[in-house]
Amino acid sequence: DVKVTQSSRYLVKRTGEKVFLECVQDMDHENMFWYRQDPGLGLRLIYFSYDVKMKEKGDIPEGYSVSREKKERFSLILESASTNQTSMYLCASRGEVIQFSYEQYFGPGTRLTVT
Amino acid sequence: SQQGEEDPQALSIQEGENATMNCSYKTSINNLQWYRQNSGRGLVHLILIRSNEREKHSGRLRVTLDTSKKSSSLLITASRAADTASYFCAPNDYKLSFGAGTTVTVRA
Numbered sequence: 456d457v458k459v460t461q462s463s464r465y466l467v468k469r470t471g472e473k474v475f476l477e478c479v480q481d482m483d484h485e486n487m488f489w490y491r492q493d494p495g496l497g498l499r500l501i502y503f504s505y506d507v508k509m510k511e512k513g514d515i516p517e518g519y520s521v522s523r524e525k526k527e528r529f530s531l532i533l534e535s536a537s538t539n540q541t542s543m544y545l546c547a548s549r550g551e552v553i554q555f556s557y558e559q560y561f562g563p564g565t566r567l568t569v570t
Numbered sequence: 571s572q573q574g575e576e577d578p579q580a581l582s583i584q585e586g587e588n589a590t591m592n593c594s595y596k597t598s599i600n601n602l603q604w605y606r607q608n609s610g611r612g613l614v615h616l617i618l619i620r621s622n623e624r625e626k627h628s629g630r631l632r633v634t635l636d637t638s639k640k641s642s643s644l645l646i647t648a649s650r651a652a653d654t655a656s657y658f659c660a661p662n663d664y665k666l667s668f669g670a671g672t673t674v675t676v677r678a
Contacts, residue, residue: 488665488666490666492668494670495670496670497573497658497667497668497669497670497671498658498666498667498668499667500665500666500667503665513665514665514667545613547613547666557601557603557618558603558615558618559615559666560615561612561613561614562612563612564612564613
């Protein structure tokens with residue numbers, strides 16, 4: 456079974472703090488993704504990475520950065536947390552497309568509250 | 571990324587009944603995926619249907635795709651309490667984007 460783990464289930468931070476969210480996958484997947492999920496807005500892509508040290512912006516990258524130094528680990532960084540970044544953050548991974556398999560595997564999520 | 575729009579927003583059914591939910595999207599796709607999210611197992615992939623397929627089955631799930639109407643439907647037959655969850659469709663593949671989903675409640 457593919458396992459995607461996230462460093463925290465719940466996190467409370469203060470405005471202006473630097474926040475690190477860590478994600479680790481154990482299936483040697485090339486592709487990793489960070490999403491945020493908000494009521495009424497659905498699931499939106501923040502950043503993704505298709506290889507070590509490679510990253511691309513998703514639909515809502517403002518206020519976030521990412522780091523992928525090792526294949527299994529993808530970090531999301533909030534340089535200066537703001538209250539509008541209070542959300543559920545979901546990490547996902549996916550291997551190369553084989554036989555049209557595009558399935559993404561999600562971690563359990565980190566519920567971040569910025570006060 | 572293209573978001574799918576699920577309809578209805580919420581659905582409440584009796585155990586053993588069927589549940590049907592719909593998804594609409596705006597631009598042409600190569601495939602469409604359905605995911606389920608509940609508190610126990612998080613967000614999990616259910617099924618993928620390719621643009622050249624009209625119908626696909628997986629266990630108690632039946633998915634249809636009508637590319638001319640840019641819509642898809644997910645049918646869950648003989649529902650169980652464990653089917654209580656939110657269901658999302660995701661048009662295309664690499665970069666997912668979900669709408670608000672359909673929240674299904676299965677009553678005992």
